Amino acid sequence: MIYGPTLLFALGQGAIIPLIPTMATGLGADLATSGLVASALVVGQLGGNIPAGWLVARVGERLAMVISGVLALIGAVMLPFATSITVLTLAVFINGFCAAAFGLARHSFMATHVPFHFRARALALLGGSYRFGMFLGPFVGALLLVSSLQAAAVIWFLIACLAATVLLVWLGPDPEREFVAGERTPAPRQAAGPENTAVNGPATAGMSLPDGAGAREGVFRTMVRFRGVLARLGLAASTLSALRAARQVVLPLWGVAIGLDAQTISLVVGISGALDFALFYASGQVMDRFGRLWAVVPSMLMMSSAFLMLALTLDWHSATGWFVALSAVIGVANGLSSGLLLTLGADLAPKQNPAPFLGSWRTLTSAGAAAAPLIFSAMAAVAPMGVATAAMGVIGLFGTWGFLRWMPRRGGRG
Numbered sequence: 001m002i003y004g005p006t007l008l009f010a011l012g013q014g015a016i017i018p019l020i021p022t023m024a025t026g027l028g029a030d031l032a033t034s035g036l037v038a039s040a041l042v043v044g045q046l047g048g049n050i051p052a053g054w055l056v057a058r059v060g061e062r063l064a065m066v067i068s069g070v071l072a073l074i075g076a077v078m079l080p081f082a083t084s085i086t087v088l089t090l091a092v093f094i095n096g097f098c099a100a101a102f103g104l105a106r107h108s109f110m111a112t113h114v115p116f117h118f119r120a121r122a123l124a125l126l127g128g129s130y131r132f133g134m135f136l137g138p139f140v141g142a143l144l145l146v147s148s149l150q151a152a153a154v155i156w157f158l159i160a161c162l163a164a165t166v167l168l169v170w171l172g173p174d175p176e177r178e179f180v181a182g183e184r185t186p187a188p189r190q191a192a193g194p195e196n197t198a199v200n201g202p203a204t205a206g207m208s209l210p211d212g213a214g215a216r217e218g219v220f221r222t223m224v225r226f227r228g229v230l231a232r233l234g235l236a237a238s239t240l241s242a243l244r245a246a247r248q249v250v251l252p253l254w255g256v257a258i259g260l261d262a263q264t265i266s267l268v269v270g271i272s273g274a275l276d277f278a279l280f281y282a283s284g285q286v287m288d289r290f291g292r293l294w295a296v297v298p299s300m301l302m303m304s305s306a307f308l309m310l311a312l313t314l315d316w317h318s319a320t321g322w323f324v325a326l327s328a329v330i331g332v333a334n335g336l337s338s339g340l341l342l343t344l345g346a347d348l349a350p351k352q353n354p355a356p357f358l359g360s361w362r363t364l365t366s367a368g369a370a371a372a373p374l375i376f377s378a379m380a381a382v383a384p385m386g387v388a389t390a391a392m393g394v395i396g397l398f399g400t401w402g403f404l405r406w407m408p409r410r411g412g413r414g
Helices: 004-026 031-059 061-081 085-113 116-148 151-171 175-183 219-225 227-257 262-278 280-290 293-312 319-336 340-348 354-382 385-406
Strands: none
Touching: 004 031, 004 061, 004 085, 004 116, 004 151, 031 061, 031 085, 031 354, 061 085, 061 151, 085 116, 085 340, 085 354, 116 151, 116 262, 116 280, 116 340, 219 227, 219 354, 227 262, 227 293, 227 319, 227 340, 227 354, 227 385, 262 280, 262 319, 280 293, 280 319, 280 340, 293 319, 293 340, 293 385, 340 354, 354 385
C-alpha cells in the first residue's frame, strides 16, 4: 500500500510518454509542435505542485491521491478520442498535473508518518518505485505495440494502471492507521533541541526556521513563512534537478554529435540508467547512516565534473570511450542522490501540516528540471555544444556550494 500505487502510476505513465510525440504527429503536428505537446507533461507537473499542496492540506493524503488518480483517469480516457492537437495537449497536461498531485500526497504522507531514523531509506524506496515504473513502462509499451500494432493498446494499458491505482488506494488497507498505531510505541530517542521542535526531525538542527512552523496554514502563507529556507536550500535543490534533467538531453545529443548511431546511443543511455536505478537504496542507507551531505555532495561533484570533462572531449579521437565512461559516472552519481530531494523536503517540512511546504519545495525542484533543457538548448543554439555542456557542470558546482553552505547539520554532520 505504500509503494504499489506509486509503481502502478509510474508504469502507466512510462508506457505512454514515448508515444506522445508520435500521437501528435499523427494529428498533423510538425516536430516543433510535437515537442510542445510532449512538454505539456512537464508544465503540468510544474503547475500542479502548489494546488496539490492546497488539496492535500484540505482533504488529506489518501483522498487527494484518489482525486488525482480519478482526474488522471479522465485525462487518459481523453487520449483515444483526441481528434485535435488542443485536446491531446490538454490530456497530456492533465496527466502531468495529476502526477504532481499524486506524488505530493504520497510525499506528504511519508513526511508525516515515517520516523526520522529510517526516513531516507523509505523515501529512497519510494523514489526507486517510481524510477522502476518509468524504466519498465516503455518496454511494456513497446511489447504492446509489437503485439497489437496499435497505439490504443498502450493507452488502454495506461487506463488500466490508473484504475488499479485508484482502487488500490481507495479500497485497500489504510496505511495511515498502521503508522499511527506504530507511532504509539516508543521510538529511538533523538537528540532534541529548540531548533528541532518546529520541524520534522533533527536534520534541521542549526538552521533557523520561523516560529509557528507547525501551524495549519495555507500554501502562500507557508511560502512566506519559509521564504528563507526555500530561497537558499530550494535553489540548491533545483540545481540537482537541473543536472538530472540535463543528462536526459545532453547524453543523447552528445552521442549524435560524435557520430554514434541510435542503437549505440540508446545502449549507452540505458546502461547509465541501469546504474542509476541499481544504487537507489544505497543512497538511502548513506543518508540515514552518515547524513544527507554524504550523499548529495559526492553526487553533485561527480555529475558536475563529468559534464565539464565531457565538454572537452568532443574532438578527441577517444571521444566514444569518454562518452561511455562519463555516461556511467553520471548514472552512478545520480543513483547516489536517489531520494535526496524527497528526504530533504520531508526533513524541512512542518510535521503537522507538510503539504503546503512540500508544494512549494516540489515546485522549485520541478522548475529546475524544466529549465535545464531550455537553458542547454538555448546555449547550444548560439555557442558550441561543449560550452553548453560545460554550463551544466558550472550550475552543478554552484549547487554543490549551496548545499555545503546551507544544508542543515545533524550532530555536527551533514
